[in-house]
Amino acid sequence: xxxxxxxxxxxxxxxxxxxxxxxxxxxxxxxxxxxxxxxxxxxxxxxxxxxxxxxxxxxxxxxxxxxxxxxxxxxxxxxxxxxxxxxxxxxxxxxxxxxxxxxxxxxxxxxxxxxxxxxxxxxxxxxxxxxxxxxxxxxxxxxxxxxxxxxxxxxxxxxxxxxxxxxxxxxxxxxxxxxxxxxxxxxxxxxxxxxxxxxxxxxxxxxxxxxxxxxx
Ligand SMILES: N[C@@H](CCC(=O)N[C@@H](CS)C(=O)NCC(=O)O)C(=O)O
Numbered sequence: 702x703x704x705x706x707x708x709x710x711x712x713x714x715x716x717x718x719x720x721x722x723x724x725x726x727x728x729x730x731x732x733x734x735x736x737x738x739x740x741x742x743x744x745x746x747x748x749x750x751x752x753x754x755x756x757x758x759x760x761x762x763x764x765x766x767x768x769x770x771x772x773x774x775x776x777x778x779x780x781x782x783x784x785x786x787x788x789x790x791x792x793x794x795x796x797x798x799x800x801x802x803x804x805x806x807x808x809x810x811x812x813x814x815x816x817x818x819x820x821x822x823x824x825x826x827x828x829x830x831x832x833x834x835x836x837x838x839x840x841x842x843x844x845x846x847x848x849x850x851x852x853x854x855x856x857x858x859x860x861x862x863x864x865x866x867x868x869x870x871x872x873x874x875x876x877x878x879x880x881x882x883x884x885x886x887x888x889x890x891x892x893x894x895x896x897x898x899x900x901x902x903x904x905x906x907x908x909x910x911x912x913x914x915x916x917x
Pocket of ligand 1: 755
């Protein structure tokens with residue numbers, strides 16, 4: 702069976718697992734990294750020399766790392782013409798949003814993680830969170846404008862292009878203090894929330910942390 706190595710609340714593991722949920726394929730996810738450790742295990746490093754998550758492993762020993770590559774591979778293998786658009790230009794547009802999300806939209810995420818959870822409480826800074834939100838907002842303006850005419854980033858249906866953007870949108874929606882209004886993004890988020898795979902692998906996987914943020 703397909704294996705994914707990675708703790709379920711890792712932002713990049715979330716992308717792989719939401720994708721797998723949408724594809725409806727069987728998968729064994731192995732708790733790895735973070736509090737579970739194992740990143741420096743020599744056998745794990747042979748699968749993924751970066752010692753990061755997620756790592757995909759197939760029954761014949763094929764391994765793949767980099768969450769975007771994992772999502773692209775799984776969608777091309779199991780959902781050509783659907784989550785992976787067959788038309789080259791449509792596929793390139795989905796690819797574009799995937800790279801855009803990782804390189805731009807998600808930059809607030811490590812700052813939020815540090816200042817909500819990772820740093821010793823005395824070193825956490827609300828100002829740092831607010832500054833990260835302010836820096837990220839223009840990227841969300843761009844996505845919001847695109848969604849005025851598109852239900853999903855690739856057009857009228859969910860594609861692999863939504864996986865990174867949609868998964869990071871959850872943290873933005875739930876963890877951003879004084880979030881600026883984005884009507885189209887909010888409607889997009891509602892559409893994603895209606896998807897069982899999004900609920901399970903994005904919302905539920907983030908739930909303990911979200912409760913902690915909202916309890917702050
Ligand atoms: N660009 C890589 C980043 C991988 C990465 O940094 N993953 C984080 C988790 S989301 C990680 O491995 N952190 C160390 C850990 O959780 O132990 C990808 O997209 O797969």
